[in-house]
Amino acid sequence: MIRETTALMVRELKHWYRAKIQIFMLLIQPIVWLGLFGQALPLQLPPAALNGAPDYMSYMSVGMLAVTALFTCMFAGMSVVWDRRFGFLNKLRAAPIPRGAIPVSRILAAMIRAVISALMVLLIALIFTHIPGLAGLTVTSNFDVMSALGMLLILVLLATAFSAVFVAIALTIKTQETLFAVINLLNLPLMFASAALFPVNSMPDWLQAVAKVNPLTLAVDGMRQLLFSGSVGIYPLWVDILGLLAFSVVLVVIGIVVAMRALKEK
Amino acid sequence: MTAIIEVKDLVKVYNGSIRAVDGITFEVAEGEVFGFLGPNGAGKTTTIAVLTTLLQKTSGECKVCGIDVSKNPTEVRRSIGLVPQEMTVDDDLTGRENMLLQATLYGVEMKVAKERIDELLALVKLEEAADRMVKTYSGGMRKRLELSEGLIHRPRVLFLDEPTLGLDIQTRTTMWEHIRDLRKNSNMTVFMTTHYLEEADSLCDRIGIIDKGKIMALDTPIKLKESLGGDVISLKISGETDFTESIRSVEGVLSAKREDGSYRVKVLNGETVTAPLLHEISKKGGSVTYVSLERPNMDQVFLEYTGRSLRDAEQSGSYDRMAVAERMRRSGS
Structure with a gap:
C-alpha cells in the first residue's frame, strides 16, 4: 500500500514541477493580488479590527496563503479527470493495488503541492514588505520555531481537507466541463464567505455565520494569531487547529469512501 | 489442452438495454495466441474489460488462470497484463520512469525491475529513447512502451486490446514481430482483439469471429479458411x-x-x-x-460467417452501438 501510494504521489509531483508554467502562473496570481489589488484597496482599519495585523496588506497576505492552498487543491481534480480521459485511471484499476492507493496518493500529492505553493506566497509577501512602493506581510509577533511549526500544521490540515474534497469530486464527476462548473460554484463563495480577505465583523449576520464555520476562516484565524502580536482571534488558537483537524479527518474519510465507490467496477 | 481463460455464457448489458456481449462461450489454452476479430462495437473491448476485472459482468462465468474474475479480482489482476486500446503511458514521465511506476504498481522488486526494464526496453527497441520524456515519442514508440509495460511482471496472460489501432503499416509490422517474439520466447498466453483481418490471420493460433456480441465462428485461421x-x-x-x-x-x-x-x-x-x-x-x-x-482471405471468412463484409460492418449501424458502448464504458468506469 505504502509503496504504490508513494509511487503514484511522486508521479503527481513530478508532473507538477515539470510543468514550469503551472508554477509560474501560480506565483503570478498572488503577486498580482498583493501588488495591485492590495494597492487599489487601501483599507484603513485599526489593528483591532484586523485580527491584530498592523495593516490591511499584512492581514490580506495571510488570507492569500490560505486561498492559494485552496486553489491549488482545486486543480488536483483536473489531473484526475485527465487521467480518466487518457485511460490511465483504468490502468490503475487493472493493477493489483489496493484501490485506496488511488485517492490517497492524490490527496497527499495535492496537499504537498498546496503547502509548497502557500509557502511560496508567504515568501513573496515577506519580500514585498521590504520593497519600497509595495506592501506585504509584516510579522509583529515573536515568531519562533513553534510558530513556524504551527503555521505548517495549519496549512497541512487545511490543504488535506480541501484536497480530499476535490479529489473525491473529480473521481465522481466524469467530464472536465462539469468539474469546472463545480469548482467555480465552490471557489468564490468559499473564498469570500471567510475571514481570508475581509474581517468577519463587517459582514452581515448570515454571512458571518457561514464564514465562522468555513475551514479557511479557521486557518487564517490561527495563522494570524501566530504572526501578529496582540492578535485576538475569532477562536482561540487551539480551537482553530482542532477544528481544522476535525474537518480534515472527516473530509478525508468521506473523500475516500466516495472515491472508492466511484472506482468500483460497474 | 489446459484452459487458462474460461468464459461461459458471458453477458454484459449496458444501461439495461444494450447487449454489448450476448452470451459468449469460449476457452483459451495456455500458451496460445487467441484473437477476437470483429468490427467496432462487436463486444471485443467489453469482453476484455470483464476479463481484466475492469467491468462487472451481467451474467455468466469467467475464469482467468483458474480464478473467478468477479470473486477474486485482485488475484486475477496479479497474473494478467493489459495493454489497453488507448495510449495510457504518461507523457510527462520518461520511458524508464513509466516502466518503474508500472513495476511498482505490480509489486516487482526494485532490483529485479531495473534489470527487467533494461531487458524489455531493448526488446521493443526503446533503449535510446528510454530517458526521454514520452511526449517526444511517436505513436509507435508509445505503443511499444505500452506493450513492454504490460510485460514487466511476467504475466501469465497478456491482454492486447487492438494493439495496432491507428499505427502506420510499418509500425504495425514491427508490433507484429514483437508479439511473435513473445510467443516464441515464452509460454505466455496472449488474448488479443483486432478488426484487422491480416493481423488476426498472421498472429493468432485461433480466432473467434465476433459480431453484435456473439461469436459467429471459432477456429484456427487455416480451418476457417478451409471451411470456405x-x-x-x-x-x-x-x-x-x-x-x-x-x-x-x-x-x-x-x-x-x-x-x-x-x-x-x-x-x-x-x-x-x-x-x-x-x-x-x-x-x-x-x-x-x-x-x-x-487462398481465401479472412475477409471472405468474415463475410461467410456474419453475412456482411468487415468493411460494411464498420460503416453500418454498428457505429452507433460502438459510440454508445464507448461512452458508457468511459463514464461507467
Missing part, C-alpha cells in the same frame, strides 16, 4: 489437350474446371497439392505456362 472450400490453384497449360480428368485424379483436389485453356482447381491445401499436381500434368505430357495459388 479450400484454396484455388489457377493453371494455364499450352496446347489443346484437356487435362481436367488427370487433374481431378490428384489427391487433395476437390474440383477442377476448364475455361478456354485456363484451369481453376479447388484444393484442400494449395501448398501441398501444387507440386504433385504439376508433376501429374507433366507426366501426362502437358506443359504448364502459368500457376497461381489463391
Whole structure:
C-alpha cells in the first residue's frame, strides 16, 4: 500500500514541477493580488479590527496563503479527470493495488503541492514588505520555531481537507466541463464567505455565520494569531487547529469512501 | 489442452438495454495466441474489460488462470497484463520512469525491475529513447512502451486490446514481430482483439469471429479458411489437350474446371497439392505456362460467417452501438 501510494504521489509531483508554467502562473496570481489589488484597496482599519495585523496588506497576505492552498487543491481534480480521459485511471484499476492507493496518493500529492505553493506566497509577501512602493506581510509577533511549526500544521490540515474534497469530486464527476462548473460554484463563495480577505465583523449576520464555520476562516484565524502580536482571534488558537483537524479527518474519510465507490467496477 | 481463460455464457448489458456481449462461450489454452476479430462495437473491448476485472459482468462465468474474475479480482489482476486500446503511458514521465511506476504498481522488486526494464526496453527497441520524456515519442514508440509495460511482471496472460489501432503499416509490422517474439520466447498466453483481418490471420493460433456480441465462428485461421472450400490453384497449360480428368485424379483436389485453356482447381491445401499436381500434368505430357495459388482471405471468412463484409460492418449501424458502448464504458468506469 505504502509503496504504490508513494509511487503514484511522486508521479503527481513530478508532473507538477515539470510543468514550469503551472508554477509560474501560480506565483503570478498572488503577486498580482498583493501588488495591485492590495494597492487599489487601501483599507484603513485599526489593528483591532484586523485580527491584530498592523495593516490591511499584512492581514490580506495571510488570507492569500490560505486561498492559494485552496486553489491549488482545486486543480488536483483536473489531473484526475485527465487521467480518466487518457485511460490511465483504468490502468490503475487493472493493477493489483489496493484501490485506496488511488485517492490517497492524490490527496497527499495535492496537499504537498498546496503547502509548497502557500509557502511560496508567504515568501513573496515577506519580500514585498521590504520593497519600497509595495506592501506585504509584516510579522509583529515573536515568531519562533513553534510558530513556524504551527503555521505548517495549519496549512497541512487545511490543504488535506480541501484536497480530499476535490479529489473525491473529480473521481465522481466524469467530464472536465462539469468539474469546472463545480469548482467555480465552490471557489468564490468559499473564498469570500471567510475571514481570508475581509474581517468577519463587517459582514452581515448570515454571512458571518457561514464564514465562522468555513475551514479557511479557521486557518487564517490561527495563522494570524501566530504572526501578529496582540492578535485576538475569532477562536482561540487551539480551537482553530482542532477544528481544522476535525474537518480534515472527516473530509478525508468521506473523500475516500466516495472515491472508492466511484472506482468500483460497474 | 489446459484452459487458462474460461468464459461461459458471458453477458454484459449496458444501461439495461444494450447487449454489448450476448452470451459468449469460449476457452483459451495456455500458451496460445487467441484473437477476437470483429468490427467496432462487436463486444471485443467489453469482453476484455470483464476479463481484466475492469467491468462487472451481467451474467455468466469467467475464469482467468483458474480464478473467478468477479470473486477474486485482485488475484486475477496479479497474473494478467493489459495493454489497453488507448495510449495510457504518461507523457510527462520518461520511458524508464513509466516502466518503474508500472513495476511498482505490480509489486516487482526494485532490483529485479531495473534489470527487467533494461531487458524489455531493448526488446521493443526503446533503449535510446528510454530517458526521454514520452511526449517526444511517436505513436509507435508509445505503443511499444505500452506493450513492454504490460510485460514487466511476467504475466501469465497478456491482454492486447487492438494493439495496432491507428499505427502506420510499418509500425504495425514491427508490433507484429514483437508479439511473435513473445510467443516464441515464452509460454505466455496472449488474448488479443483486432478488426484487422491480416493481423488476426498472421498472429493468432485461433480466432473467434465476433459480431453484435456473439461469436459467429471459432477456429484456427487455416480451418476457417478451409471451411470456405479450400484454396484455388489457377493453371494455364499450352496446347489443346484437356487435362481436367488427370487433374481431378490428384489427391487433395476437390474440383477442377476448364475455361478456354485456363484451369481453376479447388484444393484442400494449395501448398501441398501444387507440386504433385504439376508433376501429374507433366507426366501426362502437358506443359504448364502459368500457376497461381489463391487462398481465401479472412475477409471472405468474415463475410461467410456474419453475412456482411468487415468493411460494411464498420460503416453500418454498428457505429452507433460502438459510440454508445464507448461512452458508457468511459463514464461507467
